[in-house]
Amino acid sequence: MGRTLARVVPGVGRIIAQIEPWAAEWDRRNEVTTEQLASSSPNSWWAALGDSTAQGIGASSPDGGWVGQLAASDRRPPLINLSVSGARTTDLIREQLPRLVALGEHFGAPSLVTIAIGANDIFRSPNLIRLRSDFDHIAEMVGPSGVMATLPQAPGSLIALVANRALRSAAATHEVRIAELSRHLQPPYRKRIAEDGFHPNELGYADWAAAFAGAID
Numbered sequence: 001m002g003r004t005l006a007r008v009v010p011g012v013g014r015i016i017a018q019i020e021p022w023a024a025e026w027d028r029r030n031e032v033t034t035e036q037l038a039s040s041s042p043n044s045w046w047a048a049l050g051d052s053t054a055q056g057i058g059a060s061s062p063d064g065g066w067v068g069q070l071a072a073s074d075r076r077p078p079l080i081n082l083s084v085s086g087a088r089t090t091d092l093i094r095e096q097l098p099r100l101v102a103l104g105e106h107f108g109a110p111s112l113v114t115i116a117i118g119a120n121d122i123f124r125s126p127n128l129i130r131l132r133s134d135f136d137h138i139a140e141m142v143g144p145s146g147v148m149a150t151l152p153q154a155p156g157s158l159i160a161l162v163a164n165r166a167l168r169s170a171a172a173t174h175e176v177r178i179a180e181l182s183r184h185l186q187p188p189y190r191k192r193i194a195e196d197g198f199h200p201n202e203l204g205y206a207d208w209a210a211a212f213a214g215a216i217d
Contacts, residue, residue, distance in 0.1 A: 011195030015058055019085045022055045022062050026081045033078045034103075043107045044077040049096045050116035053208065054083030058199025066200075066208035067114070073213075077111055088121045089134035097141055113142040114179075114212055116149040118167065122159045132166040139174040146176040147215045149208065153182055177215040184211040 037043050048054050048067045056065020063072070071079050080103060082096045092115075104110065115138065121131055139146065148171055153160040171178050184207045185192070192204030200208060 011197070015194055015196040015199060018057050019052070019055070022057060023085065025062050026055065026083075030080050030082075033080050034107075036078055037107045044111045045107060046077045046079045046112040046114070047100055047103070047110045048079060048081040048083055048114050049092055049100065050083040050114075051087040051120055052083075052085035052199065053116045053119070053205075054081065054114075055085050056205065057085055058194030058196065059202045059205055064202035064205060066116070066205045066212060069202075069205060069209035070114070070212055070216075080110075083116075086120060087117065088124070089117050089131060089138065092117050093134060093137055097138070100141075110145060112216065113146045114149075114216075115142065115146060116208070118151050118163055122151065122163055126159050126163075128159070128162055128166065131163055132170070135163075135167045135170040136173065139170040139176045142174075142176060144175040144177075146171075146174075147179055147212060148176055149179040149211060150181050152185070179208075179211040179215040181208060181211050184208070184214070 033045070037045055052058075053065065054067050056062040056068050059065045059068070062068050067079070067081055067083070070076060082099050084091065084095065087096070100110070100113070117138070118131065118135070121127070135148075139148065148167060150164045150167060151160045153164060168178060170176070185204075186207055192200055192207065194201045194204075
């Protein structure tokens with residue numbers, strides 16, 4: 001669908017074109033961080049999991065996303081960004097969590113795990129029963145070191161409302177902190193959306209970073 005829209009809406013094509021270079025840049029930075037962790041002790045580090053929002057798609061650079069804006073603070077530990085554009089909850093469980101576990105075996109458990117996931121699930125193929133189970137599994141795996149973002153919830157969006165209830169319930173059960181996006185997203189909303197009409201831009205991601213910072217700090 002993205003490729004089809006890119007043919008008729010130039011803004012969509014420009015945002016899609018960010019996916020590969022943004023991912024390559026995070027891979028490069030991850031290599032630097034793993035080398036740093038391998039040579040330092042004690043090892044306190046931060047893992048970011050999720051979808052394209054954790055990659056910063058829609059911003060003018062990877063640093064403009066919510067992960068990049070959070071990482072700009074001197075208080076944050078070294079970052080490894082395991083997120084993947086287009087990821088759904090099942091992708092995070094199958095691909096990102098095993099990588100997180102493997103890194104933990106080398107460097108010790110991360111002191112912080114930030115997660116933004118679920119938007120692609122409710123946009124592409126909503127299955128609230130599976131989503132509830134996936135949220136519970138993710139929250140159980142990351143435990144008290146985790147911070148999970150609620151899903152952006154437009155007025156009247158019943159699917160997002162139910163999904164957020166499931167996310168909050170899973171987080172409470174496993175002592176995961178919640179970054180409440182709805183409390184931090186500021187109007188005018190149109191000025192906070194990228195030109196594809198879907199992802200946040202840097203101004204929008206600043207609200208996401210504020211939500212995560214509030215839950216972390």
